[in-house]
Amino acid sequence: MKNAPNQSLPKFDKPPVTEMVIGVEFSDLSNWNIPHFGLFWGQIRNEYQHCSVNPPLDSLIEKFGAQGRQELSLKFPVVGPPDVRCWYFDKSLTWLIQIQRDRFIHNWRKTPQSSEYSRFYKIRNRFESEWRRFRDFVASESLGELEIRQCEVTYFNQIEPQGAQNLMSEFSDIFPCWSNKLSGDFLPEPEVAALKASYVIAENQGRLHITAQPVFRHADAKEIIQLQVTAKVIPASSDFSDALKAIDLGHEWAVNGFANFTSAKMHDLWERKQ
Amino acid sequence: MPFTRAQNSYHQYSAGPQWDGVTPLAQASPWLLSALRKVAELANLPEGWNGYGSPQIQQPAVERVSNVLDCLSALDLPTPQIFPVSGGGIQIELRQDQRELEIEVLPDGSIEYLLVTENGDMFEGPIPSTSRGELLCLVYKLQGNQTAAFQF
Numbered sequence: 001m002k003n004a005p006n007q008s009l010p011k012f013d014k015p016p017v018t019e020m021v022i023g024v025e026f027s028d029l030s031n032w033n034i035p036h037f038g039l040f041w042g043q044i045r046n047e048y049q050h051c052s053v054n055p056p057l058d059s060l061i062e063k064f065g066a067q068g069r070q071e072l073s074l075k076f077p078v079v080g081p082p083d084v085r086c087w088y089f090d091k092s093l094t095w096l097i098q099i100q101r102d103r104f105i106h107n108w109r110k111t112p113q114s115s116e117y118s119r120f121y122k123i124r125n126r127f128e129s130e131w132r133r134f135r136d137f138v139a140s141e142s143l144g145e146l147e148i149r150q151c152e153v154t155y156f157n158q159i160e161p162q163g164a165q166n167l168m169s170e171f172s173d174i175f176p177c178w179s180n181k182l183s184g185d186f187l188p189e190p191e192v193a194a195l196k197a198s199y200v201i202a203e204n205q206g207r208l209h210i211t212a213q214p215v216f217r218h219a220d221a222k223e224i225i226q227l228q229v230t231a232k233v234i235p236a237s238s239d240f241s242d243a244l245k246a247i248d249l250g251h252e253w254a255v256n257g258f259a260n261f262t263s264a265k266m267h268d269l270w271e272r273k274q
Numbered sequence: 275m276p277f278t279r280a281q282n283s284y285h286q287y288s289a290g291p292q293w294d295g296v297t298p299l300a301q302a303s304p305w306l307l308s309a310l311r312k313v314a315e316l317a318n319l320p321e322g323w324n325g326y327g328s329p330q331i332q333q334p335a336v337e338r339v340s341n342v343l344d345c346l347s348a349l350d351l352p353t354p355q356i357f358p359v360s361g362g363g364i365q366i367e368l369r370q371d372q373r374e375l376e377i378e379v380l381p382d383g384s385i386e387y388l389l390v391t392e393n394g395d396m397f398e399g400p401i402p403s404t405s406r407g408e409l410l411c412l413v414y415k416l417q418g419n420q421t422a423a424f425q426f
Contacts, residue, residue: 021291096293107293194300218295218340221314
C-alpha cells in the first residue's frame with residue numbers, strides 16, 4: 001500500500017520532537033540564478049507568504065570504502081552570483097521550504113498553534129507534492145536536470161531538563177551510552193559535553209548521524225538538551241521513486257536509532273507505545 | 275515566559291537546515307555564552323523591572339536578540355554590552371576604536387540601529403529581518419571597513 005505507515009516502528013504518544021526535516025540533494029542546477037528564487041516564490045506565495053535569505057548549506061555526500069567517509073564541497077563562489085539559500089514559510093510558522101541550487105528541503109516544526117507532532121507520513125506526503133511543484137518549475141524554466149544524489153531525514157528533539165542544576169548530570173539518564181563514570185574522583189561534573197555518533201546504514205546505503213548536546217534555545221532563552229537524528233541515504237537511482245524509498249529507509253533508521261539511543265526511563269516519559 | 279511566536283520572530287539567521295534557533299553551548303565562544311546568559315537573565319525580569327511599570331522583556335525580542343548575537347559571534351568583535359529597554363525590548367551595544375553601534379531589538383522583534391562613526395557622524399534606521407546581510411554590513415562599518423560588501 002502506498003505511503004502505508006510502517007507499523008513495526010517504535011511509537012511515542014509524546015515524543016520530544018520539535019522539528020522534522022525531509023530533504024534531497026541534487027547535482028547543481030547549472031542554469032539556476034538569483035531571479036529564479038523570486039519566480040518560484042511567485043508560484044507558492046499563496047501558501048508560503050514569507051521569504052528570507054540564508055547562506056547555502058555545504059554539500060556533504062556519504063561515501064564508503066576507498067572513497068572516504070564523506071565528499072565535502074564548500075560553497076564559496078569565486079565568480080558569478082552569490083550562492084544563497086532561500087526560505088519560504090507559511091504564516092502559521094509551521095511549514096518551511098528551503099531551496100538552493102543543489103538542495104530542496106521541507107521542514108515541519110512545532111509551534112504553539114501546532115503543538116502536536118505532525119506524523120512522518122503527513123510530512124512525507126507534503127514533501128512529495130512540494131517536490132513535484134518544484135520539479136515542474138525547474139522543467140518549465142529549463143534550469144537543468146534534477147539528478148538526486150542523496151536523501152535526508154532529520155528529527156530535532158528538544159529535551160527539557162527534569163530539574164537538575166547541571167544539564168550534563170541528566171545526560172546519563174537520557175542516553176544509556178553515556179555512563180558519566182570516571183576512573184577516579186578528581187574531575188567534577190563536566191561543564192559541557194556533546195555526544196556524536198554515526199552508524200552505517202545496511203549495505204552502505206547511507207549513514208545515521210546522531211548528535212546530543214546542550215543548546216541555548218533562542219525562543220525562550222532556555223538551556224536544554226537537543227538530540228539531532230539525521231539519516232542520509234543514497235538512492236538507488238536519481239528517480240524520485242527511488243528517492244522516496246531512500247526517505248522511507250532514512251525514516252526507519254532515524255526512528256529506530258532514536259529509540260535505541262535513548263533510555264527506557266525517557267521512553268516512559270514520552271509515553272512509548274511499542 | 276509564555277512560549278509564543280509573533281511577527282518578526284520567525285526570521286532566523288541560519289547556517290544549518292534547522293528552523294528553530296539554537297546555539298550549541300559546546301561551540302559558543304565565552305563572550306557569546308555570557309551574552310546569551312545575560313539575555314536569559316533579562317527574559318526573567320519581572321513586570322515593572324525598571325520601577326516605572328515597564329512590561330517584561332517580550333518573547334519576540336528575546337528570540338531575535340539571541341539570534342542576532344549568534345550571528346555576530348562568527349565575527350571578530352569586542353564583547354557586547356546588553357541592556358533591557360523600557361517597553362520590553364533589548365539593546366546590544368558594540369564599541370570599537372572611536373566607533374559605536376547600537377542595535378535595539380524592539381518588543382515585537384523588529385530591529386533598529388544607530389551607528390556613530392569616529393567623526394561623530396550618526397546613521398540610523400531599521401534593519402530588515404529577512405537577511406543578515408545588512409546586519410553584517412553595519413558590523414563591518416563598526417570595524418572601520420567603509421567598503422563593506424553585502425553578504426548573505
